[in-house]
Amino acid sequence: MxxxxxxxxxxxxxxxxxxxxxxxxxxxxxxxxxxxxxxxxxxxxxxxxxxxxxxxxxxxxxxxxxxxxxxxxxxxxxxxxxxxxxxxxxxxxxxxxxxxxxxxxxxxxxxxxxxxxxxxxxxxxxxxxxxxxxxxxxxxxxxxxAGITAYRAAKRAAGLVYPGAYVTVLGVGGLGHIAIQCLKHLCGARVIAVDREPGAQALARDLGADVVLDGGPDLIEQIKDITSGGSQVVIDFVGELGVENICWKLLRQGGELIVVGYGGQIEVPTVELVVNEIKIGGSLVxxxxxxxxxxxxxxxxxxxxxxxxxxxxxxxxxxxxxxxxxxxxxxxxxx
Ligand SMILES: [Zn+2]
Ligand SMILES: [Zn+2]
The missing domain is CATH 3.90.180.10 (Medium-chain alcohol dehydrogenases, catalytic domain)
Structure with missing residues (x-):
């Protein structure tokens, strides 16, 4: 349209x-x-x-x-x-x-x-x-x-992690680039930033993201590898365009997905919620x-x-x- x-x-x-x-x-x-x-x-x-x-x-x-x-x-x-x-x-x-x-x-x-x-x-x-x-x-x-929405999600993530843990930020646009900065000042976790656009990847690097990925088809394996099993927290600033079906698969056991972007529909097998004790929740402004x-x-x-x-x-x-x-x-x- x-x-x-x-x-x-x-x-x-x-x-x-x-x-x-x-x-x-x-x-x-x-x-x-x-x-x-x-x-x-x-x-x-x-x-x-x-x-x-x-x-x-x-x-x-x-x-x-x-x-x-x-x-x-x-x-x-x-x-x-x-x-x-x-x-x-x-x-x-x-x-x-x-x-x-x-x-x-x-x-x-x-x-x-x-x-x-x-x-x-x-x-x-x-x-x-x-x-x-x-x-x-x-x-x-x-x-x-954009700012407080990213800040609220980053603050929640900061309360869930510890030094050495990873927070993955999906989408480095108007919100994601604020979340990276907030995370670097609110907690000692390492930040993985994911975006397809080279300009956004460069911005993420400038703002202190520890790892920057391009969101290719092997994203899940890359993140499991880097984090030795999965990210403690994933913040999804996209929530559509297929990202909603990948985001929760990036979590480690006991991890938490914070959904900020919207438009798509998440489908998660209940057995995944139980066996991996993952939590999924939204964050509103x-x-x-x-x-x-x-x-x-x-x-x-x-x-x-x-x-x-x-x-x-x-x-x-x-x-x-x-x-x-x-x-x-x-x-x-x-x-
Ligand atoms: Zn807005
Ligand atoms: Zn009121």
């Missing part, structure tokens, strides 16, 4: 509630989820209200506060901010436990309602994190989703506090987003380049 996005003049968003904030967009990351929205994958997965286009996509946003509702206290116009992608309510029990992504009343601008591929977009105070003074919105916008932690790593220069900048007028070119993997890291849209 080749849907072209159109650029239209629309009225800027206005504040309708006391906790709302209008953000002047500095940059917005282009995500595989945006491609999946265009492809219609989301309407098949879940009944996201308004999941059918048209609306303004863009959920990896950073910029400057433009206008604030009457109750907003923590930010003021002009502040540079990154925007947690889920507008959580802060009141429900899930929010009180810190599970922002489980919020009973959450909204996801850019997915079903207007997001950040625009000059301005609307969110609420509780989703905002002020940027450190040495950081610009362009430097970090995709951290809002990340909590507000995880974005805070990631921004601290970024401010200290330990985790950086590699990106290619596109103007909003060129968003269809950016999408084509993304599909054809013409850039490494993330594509970022600047209005």
């Amino acid at each position: 080749n849907v072209q996005l159109s650029i239209e003049d629309v009225a800027p968003p206005t504040i309708n509630a006391a906790d709302e904030v209008v953000v002047k967009v500095g940059a917005a990351g282009l995500c595989r989820t945006d491609l999946h929205i265009i492809e219609g994958v989301w309407k098949d997965i879940m009944d996201v209200e308004g999941s059918l286009l048209p609306y303004i996509m863009g959920h990896e946003n950073a910029g400057w506060v433009e206008d604030v509702g009457s109750n907003v206290k923590s930010v003021k116009p002009g502040d540079a901010v990154i925007v947690h992608p889920h507008r959580s309510c802060g009141i429900c029990l899930n929010c009180r436990y810190g599970h922002d992504m489980y919020c009973d009343h959450g909204q996801f601008p850019g997915l079903g309602l207007d997001g950040g591929f625009a000059e301005y977009f609307l969110t609420n105070e509780s989703s905002l994190i002020k940027l450190n003074t040495n950081v610009t919105p362009l430097d970090v916008a995709p951290m809002a989703d 990340g909590d507000y506090t995880e974005l805070v932690e990631l921004m601290e790593l970024n401010a200290d220069g330990l985790v950086k987003m590699h990106y290619t900048e596109y103007s909003l007028d060129n968003i269809n070119t950016a999408i084509d380049d993304f599909k054809n993997r013409k850039f490494t890291g993330r594509g970022v849209i600047v209005p």
